[in-house]
Amino acid sequence: MLRNTPYMVDVALVVLGIIVVWQFLHMGAGDVAISSPAATAVRAGELLLSGSFWPHAAETGLALFYALLLALTIGLGVGTLLGAHRLSGAVAEPILVALYSLPKITLYPVILLIFGLGIEAKVAFGAIHGVIPVTIFTMNAVKNINPVFLRTSRVLGMGPVQTATHILFPATLPEIVSGLRVGFSLTLLGVIIGELFASHSGMGFLVMRAIGTHDVATMMAVTLILAVAAIVIASVLIYVDNRLHRRV
Template sequence: MRQSLDTILLVLGILAVWQLLNWSAGDIAIASPAATFARAGELLTSATFWPHVWETASALVYALLIAILGGLTVGLALGLHKVSGEVAEPILISLYSLPKITLYPLILLVFGLGMSAKVAFGAIHGIIPVAIFTLGAVRTIAPVYFKTARVLRLSRGQLVSTVVVPAAIPELVSGLRVGFSLTLLGVMIGEMFASQRGLGYLIMNAIGTLDVPTMMAVILILATVAIAISGGLLYLDRRLHHRAS
């Protein structure tokens, strides 16, 4: 009950600040909450809006699959080999801190314009944090589990599927939550700079035509969906960590 009340108060506070900014800067700079919600309703009932949603959703799903599968594979491989993990971890952290936008010209050169570039740019945002979280999750597994696996003479595949993954699930979900947010960010940046379809394209097109209500409405829709998915993953993350403790 208290958490729900805090959420409502937070939303009301954001709306109040939003309205104050509208009164201060004017409609040319930021649309009011009422105008934004009205425009969002128009977009959601427009047949021309949903192909852009599908384009962004498709790119996000492909990028997430690559980031999750690639990150889990790299993280598990490094985590199960102590020396490789110790050598690779600072390299992964350095790559994680690198501004990915600097790689965008290279992405365009390799993949060209269109879906493949957006997927690649989203994947490189998400794969490294997933790998780092997975590596950390494997390291926190109690050594007794590995000793038991050696006694039972489990193969590497059996070790991963029956010992490592179940024991590391809470940390893996944390990595997936961070990976989702960053992958979505990468896809949106890709659509903003080199795409003719998608929600990122709509935002940039609205900025170019000074269509502030449309820009704000697309951002509102995108933020609402992203917060809902991240909130679900956060809830699952907390439940798993609580159960593990």
């Protein structure tokens, strides 16, 4: 408990600093540009107690789940193959990095033409954001496995399944979780961007509707709810990531 005290103090100071800066921005810009922290918190509470809010939250959560699942499945499969074949990995890595730096929003019109305005477009756009980090982390994890581990598995007569479950998976798990942590943030970003530009439901749709009606309090409240949810999930992933790396 005492070991976590400095960390909790740092978190409290960061939160307090954000609230102070937020309040000063509100005082300078006024309600027409940014609502106060207190007003935003009150509006967020009203949204959370409103029955009309939760279908939009469920739509975003479902799209995020499917997008993450797709990004993780493709990223693990492609990353494992590229990491196992060093020449393919060496050729593919700069290509993946170049694709990673490409502004994904330029692909959104193509996504809309293929998938339309439904949840499929949001899932595809979110997965596009998250799949490359997972692929890169997985590829490097497989590529950097200690060769002694693999030679030991051959000496012990392990089959492919045993080698994968007892050696490959434990050795690569910390890096895979790191890739998942980065991929989660980018996948969420992709899903929300998809809802901002072309969607009839979801948290991003609520933000755009609030912007259209100049409902600053609702816009800030939805953003606050998204930020808190993202920080909580990311904090859990960071905790798991740190624990796994300490065990290595």
